[in-house]
Amino acid sequence: MFKRIWGWIQRFSSPKHFYDISGKMIPWFAVSALLLGVYGLYMGLFVAPTDYQQGESYRIIFIHVPAAWMSLFIYMVMAIASAIGLIWQIKLADMVAAASAPIGAWFTFLALVTGSLWGKPMWGAYWVWDARLTSELILLFLYFGYMALQSSIEDQRTADKASGLLAIVGVVNIPIIHYSVEWWNTLHQGATVAKFDKPSMHIDMLIPLLVMAFAAKLFYAAVVLVRARNEVLMRERNRQWVRELVEKI
Amino acid sequence: MLKAFYHLLARDLRLAFRLRHELANPLIFFVLVVSLFPLAVTPNAELLQEMAPGVIWVSALLSVLLSLDRLFKQDYEDGSLDQLMLSPNPLVILVLAKVAAHWLLTGLPLVLIAPLLGLFMYVPAEANGVLMLSLLLGTPVLSLVGAIGVSLTVAVNRGGVLLSLIILPLYIPILIFGANAVDVASDGLSVRGQILFLGAVLAMSISLAPLATAVALRITASR
Amino acid sequence: MLKAFYHLLARDLRLAFRLRHELANPLIFFVLVVSLFPLAVTPNAELLQEMAPGVIWVSALLSVLLSLDRLFKQDYEDGSLDQLMLSPNPLVILVLAKVAAHWLLTGLPLVLIAPLLGLFMYVPAEANGVLMLSLLLGTPVLSLVGAIGVSLTVAVNRGGVLLSLIILPLYIPILIFGANAVDVASDGLSVRGQILFLGAVLAMSISLAPLATAVALRITASR
Amino acid sequence: MNGSEFSWSEFFHMGGYAVFVWSSYGLALLMVVVNIVSPIIERKRVIARVKRAIKREASNGQVN
Amino acid sequence: MSNTNTSPSILETRQLECVRDDRLLFSGLSITLAAGEVLQIEGANGSGKTSLLRILCGLRRADAGEVLWQGEEVSGVREDYYANMIYIGHLPCIKGDLTTLENIRSLLDTRSQSVPLDEIDQALAKVGLAGFDDVPAKALSSGQRRRILLAFILLAKARLWIMDEPLTALDVQGVALVESMLLEHREAGGSAIFTTHHGMQLPCEMRSVTLGIQQAGKC
Amino acid sequence: MSNTNTSPSILETRQLECVRDDRLLFSGLSITLAAGEVLQIEGANGSGKTSLLRILCGLRRADAGEVLWQGEEVSGVREDYYANMIYIGHLPCIKGDLTTLENIRSLLDTRSQSVPLDEIDQALAKVGLAGFDDVPAKALSSGQRRRILLAFILLAKARLWIMDEPLTALDVQGVALVESMLLEHREAGGSAIFTTHHGMQLPCEMRSVTLGIQQAGKC
Ligand code: HEM
Ligand SMILES: Nc1ncnc2c1ncn2[C@@H]1O[C@H](COP(=O)(O)OP(=O)(O)OP(=O)(O)O)[C@@H](O)[C@H]1O
């Protein structure tokens, strides 16, 4: 039984098989991300009511919150994939991890900037040293570290393992960072920062938010597959099947 | 196994004592960086006192960070690291020995001199004790976690800044709790929570970090 | 001669761009170190604003310091430095080219990102301009003076901390005037004096430091 | 919008928060575009590289 | 031959493969080394000799195939393998700040061996470093530094020597010294694998494997 | 002989002395090298060959004596000397991150030489690196890296070659290549000084100076 599953995993995770399957999956993800995104934007920009406290500025939420969620989600994906790659020596997992990092960094960056842009009208400052903000900034650095390590080691196999180990160590640290920052903030912080007091959200706001979040996930799925396919081509460039495939393109 | 630990520790210490001036370097760097702040920010006593815990902790952190490549860099470059990996002893033990030597040579001196700097920066006497204690618990974690980073970057030329990029985010919790403990102690409050946290992190890093470092070293050696 | 300058500059830049990630490293280090302070000291806006000029300048200084071994270390270790010294072109020109490349790769990015960090640390908008200007005048001096130090220590293994020891004292005047300019500008006063001083020091170091560096390199090569 | 007549200028005005809201959305759009375009460019580069390698090996093979 | 487990081989490789960057360096490489055998790995620059030796030591992972120590997969018997094998690579493994004696001591320490001083002195004399025992290694010339490693090899008393270009930087006497060391080692039942570009003449039978020319070196 | 200023010597040393740490490596060393002459510096490990070559280049200062380039003290005619001399030391001078081509280009740049691409390609082909021109040097084996230097020597067209252990890491073909390079260079009227431990057979007359044995090598 176990053997069969293992065999199946290995077959599926063979780069060639992945390349074929993912080629078929990408259009589906891309199209549904597009449809959901357009629908979410429509709902968010035209249908959702104006917030009585924040006015129209709150509409940033439909970008900001999905981006922030994705930034955490993608890091988790990256760390889990790295662990799989490191423990079971599945190359495909390493490729997915490597492909995820830049996307995750982009989402983190987006969350930071949109949060900043939101912060200016809300708090009167682009940046405050709030716990959540600070940990998001640190998350960005964790991504940068992963990518820097990945790209500075020549040997691909070594690079994968080294940066994978870093991703795992980082994931152990994320909760520690999270709690320490939170705790630090509550100790230090008086009234300087208006905390996000979460408004009990209007259903018309919640729906576009969730739709956008889902669209972001699908978008990630599509992009990560495209990137992973690139990695497959690059790393398997000496295999016969890649050569045949490339000749045809 | 204990013998292997002891021998490697002794070698690293001997090597450091051979270059006697090297010994003092992280210490001097620490003192220099701390003393940049009164110059750059303000000589005002009150403000200095307020900044002191943070500044001292940041400087300690930076000087450990900068001395990290002592850990494996040379051994890597001259091939001794290969010999270590080919030792019949478990790699984890050897890693622990090297980290212990590193801490004795960099962390410990910082711990010992910190109260003096605290004095210079107007840290109250009772908080000065907490400063030492927090560094005593925190600096070994810096060495232990740093070892993972060094072993990952040792093969990368000019890895210095890359190392900081990788390591600094991981250091942040220690920094926050360490500096905060001193801060709170200056206000005369209890610091039990912070100290317990630092202790817990230390225990965790002693048990996990050498393993991760050993794995990282095997990855690095595979060139 | 100009061609030699240009070629060497181009080589160093090419080498840096080859390692694209390396490019960003001093910058990221700078940002990381600056952001350690709010974490270690306080997130309080007022206090941060007061510390900001000093903290930003100290961090800039440290990140230039740490990137200094980029200047000659590798060239020394792989023997390229010997080849440079055996070049028919005057060594001073070659030194200037290397320092120029170093500044373009580390100092300039710091100058460009500093206003953003100023924003994070609540530096007032008008003082932010002065921050940039002071760094623009100051960071080349850091590279120029740093080059002397590196060329003296490059032959010493593990020279990192030794280097700081030699260089930091020389950096202190720049630090004081640079940070002070921003400080004064935050209070809305004129900073003409400070800026003139920084300019004068820059002019002096451009004309003298490369000479000193060339001499130091000849000494170092004589192994 | 809530019932009141919809006007595009009001929509773009975003109740005075236009700069913040639209730059956020603009940035998000930019990020989406970059994330679509850059892997596609990368793919072209990889394929070109493999093709070059094939060519080089073919010519080397004749020499040997 | 490589499949008979009963052979008294001390080191054996099965279908080793090594790929670097894009190029296949070797594949299907099966070598059997018995006690008392000396094997030279030959091959042009870049043919993969260093890579092969690092794989044999377990420092690098092969892209396919396995390395067996006395019939068992190396990763399973690491401790035993490393206690009986010694590897000398391209790099000097020498600390410039330690003296010759201290260098040897700490190299032996990594193998958990402690050797009495007079034995070390003998070995130093044998490799031509008598009188240099308290000179810091950085004040030695490149050839003298390599000689420290020769003393280390003598003292380690390992059964299998794996040496990458042991003749680097050695003068004529140094080369003769290595040759006589290998002979003695072989006579005592030890085995060795080495690479060299500079003709080493051993007056004993010596097998050799050439990388690069035949794609699948067999012996 | 060493005192006749009219001799057509291109490099000449007078009463050179070198002391390292406490030991006198050589003293009173006077060498004259004419155009078209090849000189081998011999000596056991640690006899001071590297030190001597560095002194000849002006990288190290002699403890006594002087080095003359075409009859004039080197420190006075640096520019001319360095434009006509090339030194290859123990160290590779190679940047792992640059490609073979870029490495050669930047080595030539330090000499302010610009060489057309096809000439570089020819040189690369000659040293056996054809097709490696866009490979980063760190992905080359140790011997391949040394070959980049050989191409550099060919392209630099210097009149005097000073080479410290040029055969390091080279395989048999590599050694033959260096030999033929030296021959051609000599035929074209160039001179060379080199050290090597690994017998280089030049079918031309070749002088040699041995360090270490006679305290004051004269010739
Ligand atoms: C640079 C500034 C900001 C950053 C880095 C930031 C970061 C984050 C992060 C990381 C999350 C996800 C938290 C989680 O799921 O655990 C989040 C959620 C959220 N943020 Fe921000 N934020 C910023 C500014 C703001 C501002 C100014 C507001 C509005 C006043 C805001 C409102 C929200 C809301 C409503 C959520 C969803 C809450 C939840 O899921 O619990 N953020 N933000
Ligand atoms: N770090 C590396 N990354 C990628 N490829 C490498 C690396 N090191 C070596 N190679 C490649 O692997 C091949 C074999 O290298 P290796 O060092 O094993 O050769 P070698 O037989 O020891 O050569 P030499 O005689 O020159 O020492 C070389 O052709 C080189 O291109």
Ligand SMILES: Nc1ncnc2c1ncn2[C@@H]1O[C@H](COP(=O)(O)OP(=O)(O)OP(=O)(O)O)[C@@H](O)[C@H]1O
């Ligand atoms: N950095 C140094 N400091 C002090 N003494 C040194 C240093 N380098 C070399 N020596 C001494 O100088 C002597 C000559 O060294 P050198 O490197 O010139 O020898 P060599 O003839 O090139 O030897 P090899 O054949 O081993 O390369 C050696 O005996 C050594 O003890």
Ligand SMILES: [Mg+2]
């Ligand atoms: Mg080799």
Ligand SMILES: [Mg+2]
């Ligand atoms: Mg020598």
